[in-house]
Amino acid sequence: MIEPKILKGFKDALPEEEYYRKYLINKIEETLHLFGYLPIDTPALEYKDILLGKGGGETDKQVFLFTDKGDREVGLRYDLTVPLARFVSMHENEINFPFKRYHIAKVWRGEKPQRGRFREFYQADFDIIGIDSIESDIEIILLIYNLLKNLGVNNFIIKINDRNLMHSIFEKIGVSNFEKQILSILDKYYKVSESEIKENLNTIMGDKSDDIIKMIKSTKELKIFELLKEKYDISDTRLEKIINFIKEMDLEQYVEIDFAITRGLDYYTGIVFETFIKDSIELGSVCSGGRYDNLTSLFSKNKYSGIGSSIGLDRLMTYLLERNLVPKVNFCNLLIANLNEKDLSLYYNILSRIHSSKINCEIYPQQIKLKKQFKYAEDKNIPFILFLGEEEKENSIYKLKNIRTGEEKTFSKIEELIIYLKNPQNSTNL
Amino acid sequence: MIEPKILKGFKDALPEEEYYRKYLINKIEETLHLFGYLPIDTPALEYKDILLGKGGGETDKQVFLFTDKGDREVGLRYDLTVPLARFVSMHENEINFPFKRYHIAKVWRGEKPQRGRFREFYQADFDIIGIDSIESDIEIILLIYNLLKNLGVNNFIIKINDRNLMHSIFEKIGVSNFEKQILSILDKYYKVSESEIKENLNTIMGDKSDDIIKMIKSTKELKIFELLKEKYDISDTRLEKIINFIKEMDLEQYVEIDFAITRGLDYYTGIVFETFIKDSIELGSVCSGGRYDNLTSLFSKNKYSGIGSSIGLDRLMTYLLERNLVPKVNFCNLLIANLNEKDLSLYYNILSRIHSSKINCEIYPQQIKLKKQFKYAEDKNIPFILFLGEEEKENSIYKLKNIRTGEEKTFSKIEELIIYLKNPQNSTNL
Numbered sequence: 001m002i003e004p005k006i007l008k009g010f011k012d013a014l015p016e017e018e019y020y021r022k023y024l025i026n027k028i029e030e031t032l033h034l035f036g037y038l039p040i041d042t043p044a045l046e047y048k049d050i051l052l053g054k055g056g057g058e059t060d061k062q063v064f065l066f067t068d069k070g071d072r073e074v075g076l077r078y079d080l081t082v083p084l085a086r087f088v089s090m091h092e093n094e095i096n097f098p099f100k101r102y103h104i105a106k107v108w109r110g111e112k113p114q115r116g117r118f119r120e121f122y123q124a125d126f127d128i129i130g131i132d133s134i135e136s137d138i139e140i141i142l143l144i145y146n147l148l149k150n151l152g153v154n155n156f157i158i159k160i161n162d163r164n165l166m167h168s169i170f171e172k173i174g175v176s177n178f179e180k181q182i183l184s185i186l187d188k189y190y191k192v193s194e195s196e197i198k199e200n201l202n203t204i205m206g207d208k209s210d211d212i213i214k215m216i217k218s219t220k221e222l223k224i225f226e227l228l229k230e231k232y233d234i235s236d237t238r239l240e241k242i243i244n245f246i247k248e249m250d251l252e253q254y255v256e257i258d259f260a261i262t263r264g265l266d267y268y269t270g271i272v273f274e275t276f277i278k279d280s281i282e283l284g285s286v287c288s289g290g291r292y293d294n295l296t297s298l299f300s301k302n303k304y305s306g307i308g309s310s311i312g313l314d315r316l317m318t319y320l321l322e323r324n325l326v327p328k329v330n331f332c333n334l335l336i337a338n339l340n341e342k343d344l345s346l347y348y349n350i351l352s353r354i355h356s357s358k359i360n361c362e363i364y365p366q367q368i369k370l371k372k373q374f375k376y377a378e379d380k381n382i383p384f385i386l387f388l389g390e391e392e393k394e395n396s397i398y399k400l401k402n403i404r405t406g407e408e409k410t411f412s413k414i415e416e417l418i419i420y421l422k423n424p425q426n427s428t429n430l
Numbered sequence: 431m432i433e434p435k436i437l438k439g440f441k442d443a444l445p446e447e448e449y450y451r452k453y454l455i456n457k458i459e460e461t462l463h464l465f466g467y468l469p470i471d472t473p474a475l476e477y478k479d480i481l482l483g484k485g486g487g488e489t490d491k492q493v494f495l496f497t498d499k500g501d502r503e504v505g506l507r508y509d510l511t512v513p514l515a516r517f518v519s520m521h522e523n524e525i526n527f528p529f530k531r532y533h534i535a536k537v538w539r540g541e542k543p544q545r546g547r548f549r550e551f552y553q554a555d556f557d558i559i560g561i562d563s564i565e566s567d568i569e570i571i572l573l574i575y576n577l578l579k580n581l582g583v584n585n586f587i588i589k590i591n592d593r594n595l596m597h598s599i600f601e602k603i604g605v606s607n608f609e610k611q612i613l614s615i616l617d618k619y620y621k622v623s624e625s626e627i628k629e630n631l632n633t634i635m636g637d638k639s640d641d642i643i644k645m646i647k648s649t650k651e652l653k654i655f656e657l658l659k660e661k662y663d664i665s666d667t668r669l670e671k672i673i674n675f676i677k678e679m680d681l682e683q684y685v686e687i688d689f690a691i692t693r694g695l696d697y698y699t700g701i702v703f704e705t706f707i708k709d710s711i712e713l714g715s716v717c718s719g720g721r722y723d724n725l726t727s728l729f730s731k732n733k734y735s736g737i738g739s740s741i742g743l744d745r746l747m748t749y750l751l752e753r754n755l756v757p758k759v760n761f762c763n764l765l766i767a768n769l770n771e772k773d774l775s776l777y778y779n780i781l782s783r784i785h786s787s788k789i790n791c792e793i794y795p796q797q798i799k800l801k802k803q804f805k806y807a808e809d810k811n812i813p814f815i816l817f818l819g820e821e822e823k824e825n826s827i828y829k830l831k832n833i834r835t836g837e838e839k840t841f842s843k844i845e846e847l848i849i850y851l852k853n854p855q856n857s858t859n860l
Contacts (some may be wrong), residue, residue, distance in 0.1 A: 002480060002729055004520045005520070006520070007502070011473070012470065012471065012472050012473070012517055013469075014521065018468075034791070035790075035792055036761060036791070040443060040448055044536065047437065066496035066497070066498070067496070076474075085434075087442055091442065096806065098795055108474070120474060135768065136795040136796070139793070146782075249775050299431065300434065341565065348679060358464070361464070362530075364565075365528055365561055380466070
């Protein structure tokens with residue numbers, strides 16, 4: 001016998017987890033479809049060269065690499081961005097630009113599994129590729145707003161910044177040589193103390209760090225655009241236009257500028273953003289992304305600018321479950337008791353009429369003790385059992401029993417039974 | 431620059447293909463949910479030991495095996511049955527039996543890619559585990575019937591056989607020593623000529639092969655149960671009960687016995703079946719499976735009998751597309767022309783009212799030449815463009831243009847526009 005086990009950092013999804021994941025993905029797709037986003041898929045395995053690109057970074061160590069039987073160096077995709085870049089480069093003639101695509105799929109990481117971090121998990125990305133416009137920046141922000149609203153999440157804040165604007169400011173201050181270091185220090189703004197940030201900035205740029213700190217703080221007061229104009233002669237920025245649009249739409253409570261959002265050393269070159277749920281900041285960002293100049297630089301001479309975002313499915317699911325924002329698991333509404341094998345065709349006729357009303361319903365697949373059939377329904381959270389025994393057949397009635405309360409009801413017509421089942425107030429388990 | 435390429439035997443799914451796959455999977459899940467089947471998922475990677483089991487067969491060569499960084503021998507799952515057996519063994523205390531589960535996911539094969547065969551593809555399996563009853567055999571057959579009907583497929587035939595019954599017959603004829611060889615010869619019944627089948631059987635059992643041939647042919651006349659009783663004193667079989675139930679349900683045109691369906695050397699021990707679409711026999715079976723005695727024999731002391739089935743997603747999709755049984759791709763119904771960046775909030779207000787009526791609608795993400803916006807809509811098969819220009823704003827009207835016919839219509843209320851868009855007759859591209 002072989003011991004049944006799974007690899008460290010991997011896990012099975014039991015029905016309840018899979019049910020919730022399907023619910024979440026469906027709701028996300030609902031919004032993406034409304035906005036005209038198109039689904040794509042790419043292989044789980046890619047050539048190592050493709051996955052690592054220029055390589056050398058932290059990412060390399062994380063990629064699940066193998067040698068296949070044909071001695072090819074291959075790996076499991078570790079994100080959906082590299083495959084997207086490869087996809088756009090290969091299919092540029094088949095794609096209708098601006099290309100609004102989404103991709104919800106598993107990715108794999110070879111890193112040591114840590115607490116709560118898995119080596120196999122889902123990512124959900126959406127992008128607008130092949131266009132650099134303020135409207136597409138705005139679309140991504142409004143899409144995040146709509147996605148979260150559609151999930152029942154209301155108290156979130158999308159924090160935006162512009163790497164391009166940061167660059168201009170750094171130039172004016174005269175610290176643009178240190179841009180990368182500054183961005184990576186600022187990226188930790190909410191993770192460490194202000195004095196640590198100050199100290200780190202100080203080491204690089206001395207006194208000038210005060211300007212940076214001041215600038216970051218001023219975003220809170222929304223005086224930032226005045227400050228930028230006064231102090232650095234920077235005006236009419238894309239960020240300002242976006243914020244003005246947000247005001248016009250009355251969405252200020254959902255979107256704010258935050259110069260401390262830099263997305264670290266990522267490849268973004270324009271707008272960047274992270275999204276936090278206000279009463280669960282500790283979850284981290286549930287939706288992050290930004291604008292990039294050249295998605296396909298590694299694979300193609302043609303440049304594709306775009307803006308994209310990644311949804312933190314697991315974080316969102318944690319929140320939705322905690323706040324009861326997902327409908328309770330409802331695998332099945334009705335079990336037809338198997339009282340007599342000979343009545344199976346009767347049961348199936350009833351079943352098919354109930355199914356045609358879109359009510360999940362099953363027949364217990366064996367004529368066994370009722371106690372066992374009840375136990376099955378209870379364990380599966382099926383709220384009702386239907387009895388079609390000798391007495392019920394004789395009197396042409398349908399006897400329904402509520403499993404939790406024990407209450408019994410009879411119906412003389414199947415249509416009445418269906419109406420009763422369809423009324424959610426009657427399903428005590430729902 | 432790195433050449434963008436993908437591994438042989440793998441492929442990208444462009445939006446249209448992914449759209450159709452999602453449609454097919456959703457329709458299948460719809461039926462499975464009605465019957466109370468629960469979704470599960472398992473890791474893509476498993477230990478080599480788990481995947482190969484006793485090993486030694488053809489399967490071994492097909493498994494995508496690797497050595498991971500921790501020097502573990504691992505592999506990508508090559509089907510969903512082995513992971514199911516491992517899953518049931520590991521989670522037997524968390525599972526509610528009889529366990530009706532489904533699993534629709536990618537599997538990988540390391541074999542040399544052949545024409546039309548891929549190294550990465552989807553499988554869709556459903557099983558009832560932990561019960562051996564005629565009702566569960568019947569449920570699987572009726573589920574296949576409902577799955578296909580729900581997809582708009584009508585002219586199919588589910589061919590069933592019983593390996594257990596075959597065994598009894600072989601015993602009576604006195605050829606049970608050759609059971610495996612006979613089953614594997616019969617498995618080719620529809621692929622080679624009758625004389626070849628006869629010859630092959632002859633080599634093994636001489637004259638007695640006539641009995642086998644006669645038996646197979648007699649299933650066509652539906653006299654098989656009389657023949658079995660008369661000649662071999664075999665009666666009251668499960669197969670007969672199933673066929674009687676099928677008659678009771680008036681489903682004879684969809685289900686028939688066929689002794690040539692053996693499912694080769696698979697691990698089935700009871701009912702086996704394959705499903706063919708009558709005008710596309712060459713596709714092969716679109717839904718096959720059977721009953722097994724002991725799913726978890728490799729991993730657990732506990733025995734789990736069950737019955738399961740696998741849907742040929744790619745074959746089904748080929749058929750549905752050929753026969754126009756899938757709704758035409760409809761990514762988006764309406765494009766709002768971007769005539770003035772300053773009107774973006776107006777466009778978004780209209781967009782959100784249209785979205786709330788569940789109509790897919792997008793705003794062109796840049797104020798550019800109308801010709802380009804038209805081209806975009808045309809390429810994406812968006813049937814209508816909405817204009818909200820100066821004239822329309824002044825007169826508070828909505829101007830809609832049908833992209834294919836060029837026809838223009840104006841509406842004075844957004845509700846009227848929505849009603850018009852919702853009427854499928856008006857969407858010429860749909």
